[in-house]
Amino acid sequence: MEKKRERKFLQGNDAVALGALYAGCKFYAGYPITPSTEVAERLAAWLPKNGGRFIQMEDEISAMAAVIGASLAGKKSLTATSGPGMSLKLENLGYGYMAEVPCVVLNVMRGGPSTGTPTGPGQADIMQARWGTHGDHPCIALTPSTVYEQFSQTVRAFNLAEKYRMPVIILSDEIIGHMREAIEVPLEGELEVIEREKPACAIDEYKPYDNSVLVPKMASFGQGYRYHVTGLNHDEYGFPTNSAKLIGLQEERLIKKVEENYDDIVQVEHFMCEDAEHIIFAFGSSARASKDAVLNLRKKGVKAGLLKPLTIWPFPDREISEYASKVKDITVVELSVGQSVREVSRAAGGRCNIKHIYKVDSKPISPVDIEKAVEG
Amino acid sequence: MAYNYEKYIRKGRLPHIWCPGCGYGIIMKSMIRAIDAMGWSKDETVIASGIGCASRLPGYLDFNTLHTTHGRSLAFATGIKLANPELKIVALGGDGDMSAIGGNHFIHACRRNIDMTVIVFNNNIYGMTGGQYSPTTPLGAKATTAPYGMLEPDFDICKLAVAAGATFVGRSTSYHALPMEKLFKEAFSHKGLSVVEIIAGCPTGFGRKNNQKTPTSMLLWQKDHAVTKQMAEKMSAEELEGKFITGVLYHDTSKKEYVENYDAVTGFSEK
Numbered sequence: 001m002e003k004k005r006e007r008k009f010l011q012g013n014d015a016v017a018l019g020a021l022y023a024g025c026k027f028y029a030g031y032p033i034t035p036s037t038e039v040a041e042r043l044a045a046w047l048p049k050n051g052g053r054f055i056q057m058e059d060e061i062s063a064m065a066a067v068i069g070a071s072l073a074g075k076k077s078l079t080a081t082s083g084p085g086m087s088l089k090l091e092n093l094g095y096g097y098m099a100e101v102p103c104v105v106l107n108v109m110r111g112g113p114s115t116g117t118p119t120g121p122g123q124a125d126i127m128q129a130r131w132g133t134h135g136d137h138p139c140i141a142l143t144p145s146t147v148y149e150q151f152s153q154t155v156r157a158f159n160l161a162e163k164y165r166m167p168v169i170i171l172s173d174e175i176i177g178h179m180r181e182a183i184e185v186p187l188e189g190e191l192e193v194i195e196r197e198k199p200a201c202a203i204d205e206y207k208p209y210d211n212s213v214l215v216p217k218m219a220s221f222g223q224g225y226r227y228h229v230t231g232l233n234h235d236e237y238g239f240p241t242n243s244a245k246l247i248g249l250q251e252e253r254l255i256k257k258v259e260e261n262y263d264d265i266v267q268v269e270h271f272m273c274e275d276a277e278h279i280i281f282a283f284g285s286s287a288r289a290s291k292d293a294v295l296n297l298r299k300k301g302v303k304a305g306l307l308k309p310l311t312i313w314p315f316p317d318r319e320i321s322e323y324a325s326k327v328k329d330i331t332v333v334e335l336s337v338g339q340s341v342r343e344v345s346r347a348a349g350g351r352c353n354i355k356h357i358y359k360v361d362s363k364p365i366s367p368v369d370i371e372k373a374v375e376g
Numbered sequence: 377m378a379y380n381y382e383k384y385i386r387k388g389r390l391p392h393i394w395c396p397g398c399g400y401g402i403i404m405k406s407m408i409r410a411i412d413a414m415g416w417s418k419d420e421t422v423i424a425s426g427i428g429c430a431s432r433l434p435g436y437l438d439f440n441t442l443h444t445t446h447g448r449s450l451a452f453a454t455g456i457k458l459a460n461p462e463l464k465i466v467a468l469g470g471d472g473d474m475s476a477i478g479g480n481h482f483i484h485a486c487r488r489n490i491d492m493t494v495i496v497f498n499n500n501i502y503g504m505t506g507g508q509y510s511p512t513t514p515l516g517a518k519a520t521t522a523p524y525g526m527l528e529p530d531f532d533i534c535k536l537a538v539a540a541g542a543t544f545v546g547r548s549t550s551y552h553a554l555p556m557e558k559l560f561k562e563a564f565s566h567k568g569l570s571v572v573e574i575i576a577g578c579p580t581g582f583g584r585k586n587n588q589k590t591p592t593s594m595l596l597w598q599k600d601h602a603v604t605k606q607m608a609e610k611m612s613a614e615e616l617e618g619k620f621i622t623g624v625l626y627h628d629t630s631k632k633e634y635v636e637n638y639d640a641v642t643g644f645s646e647k
Contacts, residue, residue, distance in 0.1 A: 048638075048642035051646050053458045053459070055454065058481065059480060061448065065448045065455065069452035069454065070458060072442065073459035074459065075459040077455070221422055222420060222463050224419050226440050227440070228443065232443070239389065
């Protein structure tokens with residue numbers, strides 16, 4: 001008998017936990033923080049029954065550290081947090097990029113700087129995700145906007161982390177994290193699950209940070225390839241170096257492994273964009289209201305379409321650029337005074353009009369407001 | 377015959393970064409002999425560290441080695457142990473690394489009683505950045521950021537470890553190379569979180585400013601001020617004034633090890 005997909009009524013955060021298990025996550029370390037805590041609660045219960053372990057650490061910093069440690073020992077690992085916790089994780093997130101350790105970091109965005117509004121949505125951690133940790137570094141960040149996408153983008157986040165050997169951020173928000181929708185849980189094998197490429201070469205030939213390839217293979221601690229891991233600039237064997245040549249090669253490789261795989265990493269949804277004269281650019285919860293706005297505008301005869309990024313970093317420059325030369329305007333909708341609009345303007349390069357509508361009062365933007373912005 | 381360290385030293389990684397007269401090389405050698413005596417294979421052993429002079433040690437040794445962020449080695453190591461409990465883990469760092477910036481991780485690792493050994497290299501100073509005061513700088517001692525003398529009372533690392541719940545706590549010095557090796561072996565053999573504090577001298581950052589002008593005088597200071605637990609029991613409070621106690625200070629085998637208990641309670645099974 002053919003197996004049928006199970007239909008589940010799930011909270012967005014639960015869907016991340018379920019997606020993590022689907023992807024083969026075997027370790028979670030976290031620290032309680034609204035509005036992400038449900039992810040920890042689910043995995044505390046589910047992981048040990050699925051061959052994994054859970055730990056609530058003493059703070060956000062150590063949770064990020066533990067996740068990197070578990071990944072070095074060969075396990076797919078996840079942590080979840082929100083803005084204030086993300087600020088603390090940035091130190092070891094940078095270590096993850098530098099030491100090239102796959103892991104997934106969920107930031108369920110809330111409003112405001114500092115403690116802000118823990119129970120209200122925000123979309124103002126976009127630039128923090130990209131530039132928050134110091135130094136030049138790569139960044140992959142995904143932006144789901146439905147409960148199903150919370151599941152599927154979590155699986156994709158694990159895949160990208162393993163494939164490119166780096167931390168991958170999921171930028172969800174309070175609305176998506178806490179809302180409930182019915183989803184059909186994909187059967188095993190329906191979504192691609194990528195496993196880490198481990199070395200099989202002779203022990204002496206193993207270069208954990210081989211600069212002659214974009215993504216060197218990664219051995220697990222205990223596997224037999226004893227190597228050194230450090231946050232210092234290092235040579236191809238992982239040892240600290242002051243060689244300008246090696247430092248340069250390594251730094252540039254970190255950036256290139258994402259830059260040169262744009263097509264594989266960047267995913268966007270085009271909703272009624274084919275004949276559109278007005279494009280709305282929105283992600284996460286704002287994309288939901290924007291979709292409604294598009295449908296309402298179409299009823300009024302306005303040719304509107306939605307460009308919804310599922311990958312916010314690398315920024316979908318190419319897609320925006322393409323629309324910029326075809327449409328009258330792009331309206332950027334976000335719960336931030338202006339983080340993604342600057343990027344959209346940059347990518348559009350002055351080839352079309354850019355409009356902006358935002359809200360930062362802890363409430364979502366309504367479709368009516370978006371319609372007015374497009375028509376205005 | 378002299379012990380041959382070559383098996384455990386990575387080719388081409390020496391000389392080390394430590395100053396002439398630093399006690400850390402002595403600690404590293406005692407560590408190597410103790411690991412060797414334990415019979416741990418190089419593949420199953422992980423040495424993790426934070427940031428600072430002591431934390432450069434893992435790079436010289438031929439194990440799975442991890443040089444993390446400042447103070448965080450125990451948090452990284454916790455993740456490693458939970459991911460693969462078969463691995464033998466030694467996490468090490470200096471006094472600043474473990475008791476200042478890493479203080480939170482230190483007390484919570486002790487509380488959890490996760491099976492690993494923590495070695496605190498205590499030289500009473502931030503050596504790598506050039507001699508700033510740390511939480512273990514003695515009251516009144518000079519440091520580059522304490523030009524008028526240390527104003528803050530210092531931490532007793534071992535008391536801190538016991539209070540936080542570590543189940544094996546011991547202390548030795550870089551002078552006492554052989555007792556230190558024995559203490560390491562006992563710590564490594566203990567199931568649970570073991571803490572070993574090694575009193576060491578920093579001639580460059582601490583000694584020069586505090587009337588211990590030569591490495592030898594620093595080692596002799598350690599020799600003169602260390603009192604074994606057995607000796608201390610026979611000494612009066614006055615006689616113990618200014619001394620520190622060495623050896624196994626605390627050993628409790630009744631508390632459950634974290635990962636074993638986790639697996640038993642949650643019904644964990646490998647899948």
